[in-house]
Amino acid sequence: MSAAATPLAQRTLRAPSRATGVGLHSGARVELTLRHAPPDTGIVFRRTDLPGAAPIKVAAHTVTDTQLATTISAGEARVRTIEHLMSACCGLGLDNLYVDITAEEVPVLDGSASSFVYLLQSAGIEVQDAPRRFVRVLRPVEVREGAGSELKWARLAPHHGFTLSFEIDFHHPAVDATGQRVDFDMGSGRYVRDIARARTFAFSRDVEALRAHGLALGGGLDNAIVMDETRVLNEGGLRYAEEFARHKMLDAIGDLYCIGHPMLAAYTAFRSGHALNNRLLRALLAQEDAWELVSFDDAASAPAGFAQLAPAW
Secondary structure (H helix, E strand, O other), X not given: OOOOOOOOEEEEEOOOEEEEEEEOOOOOEEEEEEEOOXXXXXXXXXXXXXXXXXXXXXXXXXXEEOOOXXXXXXXXXXXXXXXXXXXXXXXXXXXXXXXXXOOOEOEOOOOOOHHHHHHHHHHOEEEEEEXXXXXXXXXXXXXXXXXXXXXXXXXXXXXXOEEEEEEOOOOOHHHHOOOOEEEEEHHHOOHHHHOOOOOOEEEHXXXXXXXXXXXXXXXXXOOOEEEOOOOEOOOOOOOOOOHHHHHHHHHHHHHHHHHOOOEEEEEEEEOOOHHHHHHHHHHHHHOHHHEEEEOOOOHHHOOOOOOOOOOOO
């Protein structure tokens, strides 16, 4: 007699996990507490410094700003730079989470998703008594912007799993010397090792201009890759041979998870960013025949690797 089928279930945190840091753009000190949330809650940010403020549930339509980061809003409350935390949640397969935050920007920590992975795994991941629902892409959807040397595009196509292919195109000696295309399969179980540690990056020539506009106030060599006209300035160099492209993929994973569910799709992109990634989600959701919500009553029928909890460090 065969064993009973085990449904692929939703996941949350077992215990609270806390961090303190500064916002990459605001430079403001912020405290972050990640908490258990019931099934079907999704990922919800709560501004504890704004009494009575509405909670902000992460969804494609709650993304209200994409200038250099992904920002979500509800009423007067907003939270900036959520993409690295969202990427970690996707990489570890977390569905439900309360994120209590004391300021308007998620702390940058080390500039990658690895610190968030550590916080989430340290709290422990709990399997819940509710089916995990996926957005399954049924036909290709693509968004494009610009032309010629300014062309950018992003595309979702049907796939039984979640794969990503991202290509960047920066004309800078330090970037040109690295791989500018990365392919990744989320079912491989290698998110923590191959993607999570890739840091955000900036050019030193742009930093002063950003700061003059109230951006990058919390950035530095301890939480970003910084380059001058020819080289990487960080003493330890790069963490991956293709760290620039890997970080753009890390961002894309976080941006796509803003749809509110894990995806079954093949994502390909060229020079995409936060704005185009959100446009892609909205374009998909606007076409009702292009997607459906599905769950797996038997985890064995889910894509390879999706039923396993992500391994610890």
